[in-house]
Amino acid sequence: MKILSLSAFLLSLKLSLVGVVFSLHISKKAEREINKVFEIDNANFVQTLDQDIPGIDKDRLYTIFDQGNALGFAYVGEASSQTDTFEYLVVFDTNFAVKKAKVLVYREDYGSEIGSKRWLKQFLDKTPNDRFAYRQNIAAISGATISVKSMTNAMNNLMISLASWQNNGKPNKS
Amino acid sequence: MKKLILSAILISTVGFSQNMNFQNSAMRQLSNLENSENRITLGGYGEINFNGYDGKPNEIDVQRLVLLFAYKFDDRTQFVTEVEYEHVKEVYVEQAFVNYNITDNLNARAGLMLVPMGIINEYHEGPTYNGVERPSLDGKVIPTTWREIGFGIAGRSNELSFRYQLYAMNGFVSFNEDYVLRGSDGFRKGRQKGAESVNSDMNFAAKIEYYGLPNIRFGLAAYSGKTQTTDLEDAATQVGLTMLDADYRYAKGRFSSRGQWVKTSLRDVAAYNAAGNKDLGSAMGGYYIEGAYNLLPLTNRQRLDIFVRYEDFDTHKKTDGGMMANPAYHRKETTVGFSYHLAPGVVFKGDYQSKKTAASDDVVGQLNFGVGFFF
Numbered sequence: 439m440k441i442l443s444l445s446a447f448l449l450s451l452k453l454s455l456v457g458v459v460f461s462l463h464i465s466k467k468a469e470r471e472i473n474k475v476f477e478i479d480n481a482n483f484v485q486t487l488d489q490d491i492p493g494i495d496k497d498r499l500y501t502i503f504d505q506g507n508a509l510g511f512a513y514v515g516e517a518s519s520q521t522d523t524f525e526y527l528v529v530f531d532t533n534f535a536v537k538k539a540k541v542l543v544y545r546e547d548y549g550s551e552i553g554s555k556r557w558l559k560q561f562l563d564k565t566p567n568d569r570f571a572y573r574q575n576i577a578a579i580s581g582a583t584i585s586v587k588s589m590t591n592a593m594n595n596l597m598i599s600l601a602s603w604q605n606n607g608k609p610n611k612s
Numbered sequence: 613m614k615k616l617i618l619s620a621i622l623i624s625t626v627g628f629s630q631n632m633n634f635q636n637s638a639m640r641q642l643s644n645l646e647n648s649e650n651r652i653t654l655g656g657y658g659e660i661n662f663n664g665y666d667g668k669p670n671e672i673d674v675q676r677l678v679l680l681f682a683y684k685f686d687d688r689t690q691f692v693t694e695v696e697y698e699h700v701k702e703v704y705v706e707q708a709f710v711n712y713n714i715t716d717n718l719n720a721r722a723g724l725m726l727v728p729m730g731i732i733n734e735y736h737e738g739p740t741y742n743g744v745e746r747p748s749l750d751g752k753v754i755p756t757t758w759r760e761i762g763f764g765i766a767g768r769s770n771e772l773s774f775r776y777q778l779y780a781m782n783g784f785v786s787f788n789e790d791y792v793l794r795g796s797d798g799f800r801k802g803r804q805k806g807a808e809s810v811n812s813d814m815n816f817a818a819k820i821e822y823y824g825l826p827n828i829r830f831g832l833a834a835y836s837g838k839t840q841t842t843d844l845e846d847a848a849t850q851v852g853l854t855m856l857d858a859d860y861r862y863a864k865g866r867f868s869s870r871g872q873w874v875k876t877s878l879r880d881v882a883a884y885n886a887a888g889n890k891d892l893g894s895a896m897g898g899y900y901i902e903g904a905y906n907l908l909p910l911t912n913r914q915r916l917d918i919f920v921r922y923e924d925f926d927t928h929k930k931t932d933g934g935m936m937a938n939p940a941y942h943r944k945e946t947t948v949g950f951s952y953h954l955a956p957g958v959v960f961k962g963d964y965q966s967k968k969t970a971a972s973d974d975v976v977g978q979l980n981f982g983v984g985f986f987f
Contacts (some may be wrong), residue, residue, distance in 0.1 A: 439900045465761040476753065478737075501981075509786070514694030520655075521653040521655060521682060522650075522653070522684075535814060535935065545684075545687065546690075547711065547719070547766065550768050550775070551768070551775065551823050551829075553770040554770055554773040554824065555770055555771055556823075556824045556825075556826075557773070557823070557826075560826075571910065571911070572905075573863060573864065573865055573866075573908055573910055574865065577825060577827045577864070578863040578864070579823050579829060580823075580829045580862070580863055580870070581735055581740075581821075581829060581861065582823075587956075602715075
């Protein structure tokens with residue numbers, strides 16, 4: 439009896455911990471966005487990585503499932519704006535081509551222009567083989583330079599990390 | 613078994629909520645302190661300039677040093693202030709407002725705020741513009757740094773790629789025991805800066821900016837109202853005004869460009885001028901246009917922009933009451949120079965300005981150097 443209740447307690451603890459991890463990184467807002475991208479009602483998420491890889495924490499990358507089928511991946515990142523940080527979501531298909539990039543939470547006025555759908559469209563269909571450079575293949579937004587550079591760098595680093603992970607098939611120690 | 617799990621979940625939930633309740637004020641204080649590094653923001657910007665003149669002594673000045681503080685009460689509520697030292701010894705509060713985030717697209721704001729008019733009034737940190745001195749148009753027609761106390765809404769739409777601001781604000785003072793506005797720089801002397809300001813009439817300011825096209829950003833601003841007076845009985849101590857602005861900023865590859873057009877229409881100017889023996893114009897306005905090219909490869913961390921800017925504006929575009937327009941108030945200025953961005957946020961600038969007016973063909977030259985920073 440004691441053992442049973444203890445294990446039940448541990449189980450519930452584990453469940454609630456998993457719940458916390460989900461609410462931290464796959465927020466309701468992110469979930470809605472992912473459902474919209476794949477035109478489904480109830481995506482499920484499973485952590486893709488069992489350990490951190492260079493540039494990607496394991497609790498930021500999720501495999502998206504719908505009724506047992508893997509549809510793609512979701513990455514929830516954080517980057518700096520002028521005086522704060524913002525959170526963004528990148529949704530990939532199963533080949534890691536970008537299906538959607540979205541700013542989930544932006545906490546200040548300065549630089550909030552990077553939430554623009556039109557601007558974020560520049561990342562669509564890009565894959566880990568693509569590289570992004572501010573004012574070269576990524577357009578500037580006057581008045582939002584810091585956040586635009588920050589998002590561009592974040593997307594670039596994400597692609598580099600994904601590419602090295604794909605190429606090595608394992609964490610890169612260097 | 614199922615029952616057991618349920619009860620275990622209940623127990624663990626109760627345990628969790630107890631933890632919350634048992635947190636005393638000291639513990640809360642501690643957890644606040646843990647978060648405090650994210651709550652307080654410090655920043656600043658400033659300019660230290662050298663102005664070399666023809667035929668008069670040069671000037672070296674810490675033109676402005678601004679310290680920015682922001683405090684975040686929670687994810688929705690923030691206080692922002694900028695304390696400015698001008699010429700080392702004059703202290704001003706440049707901004708001091710509370711921003712309350714209602715939804716993703718809507719904020720309510722109140723306090724001392726920048727008037728959204730033109731480019732420079734809102735984006736005036738040294739590394740964000742070319743030229744040691746701000747464009748003269750943003751001094752004589754838009755009296756930067758123009759800020760007043762007011763309240764309103766601001767926000768953006770990610771779907772439509774636009775940003776908006778709409779404020780009810782206090783306005784320029786035209787009569788404060790004496791007549792203060794004049795023809796050479798319009799409303800500049802009427803700025804109250806939120807310091808024991810006179811308020812007799814509400815003014816309105818609005819700006820929308822569109823950034824849905826790649827590389828370019830457009831702004832449209834409008835300001836309308838009446839000046840403030842200490843003599844509520846005398847209508848001749850006030851003038852009405854409507855200011856309109858259209859501006860753009862473009863940046864692609866190594867090339868960048870910006871331009872601005874402003875027009876101010878004034879009302880009841882003839883009576884004001886007659887009563888105060890002043891020479892205020894009844895319409896002011898003009899434009900500037902600027903192009904810049906970065907000489908360094910885009911992959912470099914540093915940037916060396918060379919630029920040229922042409923300005924043409926007139927604070928006596930129209931006059932009223934039979935007053936002759938003063939041609940000396942119609943200025944044409946060309947500025948050629950460089951902005952060497954040593955690191956993002958630090959710039960060393962140099963330029964040469966040739967200034968002339970419609971009054972004569974004489975060209976007055978001015979050589980400027982400055983350092984600017986923004987963090």
